[in-house]
Every structure is written in structure tokens, then in C-alpha cells.
Amino acid sequence: MSAPSYTRRDTLAVHGGQSPDPATGARAVPIYQTAAFVFPDTETAASLFNLERTGHV
Structure with missing residues (x-):
């Protein structure tokens, strides 16, 4: 069995x-x-x- 490859597109997109x-x-x-x-x-x-404006609370 070969070593796993971590170069799939989804992994490359994230990292x-x-x-x-x-x-x-x-x-x-x-x-x-x-x-x-x-x-x-x-x-x-x-x-x-008071939710009059958007943002982090």
C-alpha cells in the first residue's frame, strides 16, 4: 500500500x-x-x- 497523498484539491485550497x-x-x-x-x-x-446597526457584540 502506498503512502496517502495530502495534495488533493480541497486540501490545497484550504492550506x-x-x-x-x-x-x-x-x-x-x-x-x-x-x-x-x-x-x-x-x-x-x-x-x-440594540440591533440598530450590524456588527459584533
């Missing part, structure tokens, strides 16, 4: 053009999960929380 992170060796871009965002002022925050 193409990316280089491993030199500090961590991570192969893929990490997914950052956060529950807190910074707003420029209270009016912007209020309009987002």
Missing part, C-alpha cells in the same frame, strides 16, 4: 499559500474565540446591543 508559523509550528491559521469586543464609544456599543 495553499500558508507557511507554518515559525514560533509555534502551527500549520493552519488559528481560530480565535472571544467573548469581549472593544467599542470606540458608548453610542456605538448601545446601537450594536
Whole structure:
């Protein structure tokens, strides 16, 4: 049995053009999960929380 090939089109599409992170060796871009965002002022925050404007809350 031959070694598996990881060069299928879908794999290349996901990882193409990316280089491993030199500090961590991570192969893929990490997914950052956060529950807190910074707003420029209270009016912007209020309009987002009141669903008057689109954005991250």
C-alpha cells in the first residue's frame, strides 16, 4: 500500500499559500474565540446591543 497523498484539491485550497508559523509550528491559521469586543464609544456599543446597526457584540 502506498503512502496517502495530502495534495488533493480541497486540501490545497484550504492550506495553499500558508507557511507554518515559525514560533509555534502551527500549520493552519488559528481560530480565535472571544467573548469581549472593544467599542470606540458608548453610542456605538448601545446601537450594536440594540440591533440598530450590524456588527459584533
